[in-house]
Amino acid sequence: MDANTTERGVNFCHSCAIRNRAICADLDNEEIGMLNAIGRRRRLKAGEQILWEGDDAVLVANVIEGVMKLSTQTSDGKEQILGLSYPSDFLGRPFGQTTPYGVEALTDAHVCVFQRSDFDRFAREHPKLEHKLLERTLTELDRTRRWMLLLGRMNAEQKLASFLLETADRLAPASCSFIADEAPVHFELPLARQQIADVLGLTIETVSRQFTKMKKEGLIDLPSRREVTILDRQALEDRAE
Amino acid sequence: MDANTTERGVNFCHSCAIRNRAICADLDNEEIGMLNAIGRRRRLKAGEQILWEGDDAVLVANVIEGVMKLSTQTSDGKEQILGLSYPSDFLGRPFGQTTPYGVEALTDAHVCVFQRSDFDRFAREHPKLEHKLLERTLTELDRTRRWMLLLGRMNAEQKLASFLLETADRLAPASCSFIADEAPVHFELPLARQQIADVLGLTIETVSRQFTKMKKEGLIDLPSRREVTILDRQALEDRAE
DNA sequence: CGGGACTTTGATCCTTATCAACTTATGTGG
DNA sequence: CCACATAAGTTGATAAGGATCAAAGTCCCG
Numbered sequence: 382m383d384a385n386t387t388e389r390g391v392n393f394c395h396s397c398a399i400r401n402r403a404i405c406a407d408l409d410n411e412e413i414g415m416l417n418a419i420g421r422r423r424r425l426k427a428g429e430q431i432l433w434e435g436d437d438a439v440l441v442a443n444v445i446e447g448v449m450k451l452s453t454q455t456s457d458g459k460e461q462i463l464g465l466s467y468p469s470d471f472l473g474r475p476f477g478q479t480t481p482y483g484v485e486a487l488t489d490a491h492v493c494v495f496q497r498s499d500f501d502r503f504a505r506e507h508p509k510l511e512h513k514l515l516e517r518t519l520t521e522l523d524r525t526r527r528w529m530l531l532l533g534r535m536n537a538e539q540k541l542a543s544f545l546l547e548t549a550d551r552l553a554p555a556s557c558s559f560i561a562d563e564a565p566v567h568f569e570l571p572l573a574r575q576q577i578a579d580v581l582g583l584t585i586e587t588v589s590r591q592f593t594k595m596k597k598e599g600l601i602d603l604p605s606r607r608e609v610t611i612l613d614r615q616a617l618e619d620r621a622e
Numbered sequence: 623m624d625a626n627t628t629e630r631g632v633n634f635c636h637s638c639a640i641r642n643r644a645i646c647a648d649l650d651n652e653e654i655g656m657l658n659a660i661g662r663r664r665r666l667k668a669g670e671q672i673l674w675e676g677d678d679a680v681l682v683a684n685v686i687e688g689v690m691k692l693s694t695q696t697s698d699g700k701e702q703i704l705g706l707s708y709p710s711d712f713l714g715r716p717f718g719q720t721t722p723y724g725v726e727a728l729t730d731a732h733v734c735v736f737q738r739s740d741f742d743r744f745a746r747e748h749p750k751l752e753h754k755l756l757e758r759t760l761t762e763l764d765r766t767r768r769w770m771l772l773l774g775r776m777n778a779e780q781k782l783a784s785f786l787l788e789t790a791d792r793l794a795p796a797s798c799s800f801i802a803d804e805a806p807v808h809f810e811l812p813l814a815r816q817q818i819a820d821v822l823g824l825t826i827e828t829v830s831r832q833f834t835k836m837k838k839e840g841l842i843d844l845p846s847r848r849e850v851t852i853l854d855r856q857a858l859e860d861r862a863e
Numbered sequence: 864c865g866g867g868a869c870t871t872t873g874a875t876c877c878t879t880a881t882c883a884a885c886t887t888a889t890g891t892g893g
Numbered sequence: 894c895c896a897c898a899t900a901a902g903t904t905g906a907t908a909a910g911g912a913t914c915a916a917a918g919t920c921c922c923g
Contacts, residue, residue, distance in 0.1 A: 453771055456863040461774045463767040474764070476757050481764045508749035515756045516717050522763045523715070523722045526704040529766070530694055532773035533702045533823030537911070574870060582774025587911055589871055606870070606920070622697040778879070815902060825880055830903055847888075847902070864923105871918070878912085886903070893896090 392417045397493070402469035403443050404513040412507060419499040425486040431494075432473060432484035441473030441500050447490025448571035451482045452579065462580040464525060465571070467551050471517055475501055487571045532582045535622075540581040541591045542621035545601065545609060567610045574606075595620075633658045638734070643710035644684050645754040653748060660740040666727040672735075673714060673725035682714030682741050688731025689812035692723045693820065703821040705766060706812070708792050712758055716742055728812045773823045776863075781822040782832040783862035786842065786850060808851045815847075836861075 394400060394413045405416060425431065425447070432440060434453055449466040463482050466472055472484055475497060495503075504511050531543055552568050570577070574592075578585045595601045600617050602610040611617060635641060635654045646657060666672065666688070673681060675694055690707040704723050707713055713725055716738060736744075745752050772784055793809050811818070815833075819826045836842045841858050843851040852858060 451767070453768075455771065455775050459775045461771045463770050474760065476760065477764075482767065505753065508752065511749065511752055511756055512746065515752055515759065518756065518759045518763060519715065519717065522759060522766060523718075525763060525766050525770070526692070526694075526723065529704055529770060529773055530696065530702045532770055534696050534700045584912055585870080586872085586913080590911095593871070826902080827881080827904085828879060831879095834903075866923095867921095869918105869920075871916105873916080874914085876911105876913075878910095879908105880910085881908075882906085884903105884905080886901100888899100888901070890899080891897090893894105 393422055393493075397445065399443065399445055399469040404471055404510055404517055405443075407509045407513055408507070412509075416503060416510075419503060420493050420495045423492050423494050425490040425492060427486055427488050427490075429490075430483060430485040431492070432480045432482075434480060434483040436480045438474045438477050438480045439497050441471070441475050441495050441497050443493040444468050444470045444472060445491040445493055447486055447488045447492075449490060449492075450485050450487050450572075450576065452485070453482045460579045461582065462576065464521070464528075465551070465580070470521075471514065473497065475504060475514070487576070537581075537583055537587050537591050538594075538620055539622055540583065541577075541588065541595070542600075542617050544577065544581055545611065546614075546617060546621055549609075549611060566612075566614070567608070570607045570609055634663055634734075638686065640684065640686055640710040645712055645751060645758055646684075648750045648754055649748070653750075657744060657751075660744060661734050661736045664733050664735050666731040666733060668727055668729050668731075671724060671726040672733070673721045673723075675721060675724040677721045679715045679718050679721045679738050682712070682716055682736050682738050684734040685709050685711045685713060686732040686734055688727055688729045688733075690731060690733075691726050691728050691813075691817065693726070694723045701820045702823065703817065705762070705769075706792070706821070711762075712755065714738065716745060716755070728817070778822075778824055778828050778832050779835075779861055780863055781824065782818075782829065782836070783841075783858050785818065785822055786852065787855075787858060787862055790850075790852060807853075807855075808849070811848045811850055 392414055394405065394417045397403075400406065405413060408416065422445070423431075423442075431442070444466045446468055449470075449472060451463045451466065451472075452460055453463060454460050465487070466484075472492070474480055504514065531540055535543065548570065549565060549568055552571075553565055572580065574588050575585045578588045581588065592601075592603060595617075596603055598616075600611075600613050600620070602612055604610065633655055635646065635658045638644075641647065646654060649657065663686075664672075664683075672683070685707045687709055690711075690713060692704045692707065692713075693701055694704055695701050706728070707725075713733070715721055745755065772781055776784065789811065790806055790809055793812075794806055813821065815829050816826045819829045822829065833842075833844060836858075837844050839857075841852075841854050841861070843853055845851065
């Protein structure tokens with residue numbers, strides 16, 4: 382069988398925007414063909430959910446485009462966002478029984494989905510893929526632990542400043558790529574105020590007040606609800622500590 | 623060469639307390655022999671540090687006995703404990719340049735240490751090991767994300783109740799193993815009050831007050847500073863939500 | 864334009880941090 | 894073995910940061 386096509390149609394992987402950044406980066410053409418055969422692309426509307434906390438873990442996916450949120454709730458209904466996934470990030474829980482958190486698209490998104498059983502089998506037979514997945518999972522664990530410092534020890538100002546800086550960095554590769562200063566000074570927030578609050582462990586009112594304060598102090602500008610311009614990156618970094 | 627011995631002495635792995643639970647569980651005798659050859663055992667005193675945040679990542683290790691803490695600090699010196707490692711847990715950052723957090727023994731401990739370069743090479747040549755490490759890392763990521771909910775959305779009472787329940791569960795395998803109710807009702811805390819505060823993102827005073835309150839309410843008993851007896855597990859679970 | 868969702872702003876309250884004093888353990892040398 | 898020193902933990906008083914409750918303002922999309 383030609384590695385470039387599958388029963389499900391053409392091999393999307395060759396033209397994939399994240400071909401060189403996702404966990405499939407190290408696979409050769411034949412392997413990519415096999416992976417392509419068990420996966421399929423799926424478009425998601427902003428707000429659409431693809432994984433539900435507590436469900437059997439049936440799907441895993443790569444994010445190709447857009448921003449996804451991983452979240453859970455306390456029993457009294459307060460949400461906590463556990464992480465955000467950007468293009469080339471991996472989603473879902475391979476080698477596990479249940480999905481440990483819900484996953485929802487924040488923006489219109491594009492993902493590459495696999496049945497977990499298919500993916501697990503493929504991964505076990507392809508150590509190169511498992512290795513990439515391991516490196517990615519280790520990086521994600523580091524990032525998550527850094528976020529714990531934010532949640533456990535930072536005040537509202539430090540939290541929002543850190544969030545804005547990280548968002549700018551993470552959005553960078555997708556937009557332009559000035560190498561000198563990678564992070565865009567101007568960007569569009571993939572999250573509404575309430576969602577930012579859920580990421581930072583704050584209330585929407587506190588987030589709003591901090592935005593207003595930073596704007597008054599000239600650190601940022603807010604041309605519209607979803608737009609942010611960083612006017613004084615150094616000062617913002619100082620606030621984030 | 624006999625797989626049971628190395629230049630550094632006998633193969634400790636065969637009698638290792640965590641032989642069947644750590645990432646080396648799936649290796650056969652020959653492989654274990656090779657791993658044994660590049661590792662060495664090390665005893666740590668309570669309070670001894672083996673990894674420093676920001677250093678080059680030169681070491682990785684398995685915890686054999688004792689409890690280790692992973693921690694980082696804000697620039698103004700407040701500590702945040704990022705996680706605790708119990709026997710059979712893996713420590714350190716393979717495939718990475720720098721150590722992302724400090725690691726210190728909370729109790730007298732026993733670890734099995736590898737040069738990261740040796741370990742990385744061995745792992746890449748042994749997919750079975752990499753797979754175990756991947757599963758462990760995924761589990762650790764899940765656990766860490768659950769901890770984010772605690773840090774971001776729980777109040778002091780919920781935090782301490784959750785901490786006591788998790789500590790009881792994690793200490794279980796080391797102590798007795800009643801299968802009916804695995805978690806011991808009575809156990810010794812591996813952490814001092816200040817360290818508990820650093821785990822939970824609270825101050826020592828708040829932790830102390832919560833301990834006193836729970837004791838007054840008959841949920842727990844505190845025979846000594848480091849000892850805890852759970853008197854009403856159900857009530858404790860209700861407090862943790 | 865008009866309605867609904869999202870956001871900002873204001874007033875007040877509550878939890879937890881902070882500061883300070885006191886108590887209880889742990890350990891050391893006379 | 895006890896007295897004293899030091900570290901660890903508890904308790905109390907006060908303050909501050911953020912939550913909560915309430916209302917007004919703004920944007921967006923039909």
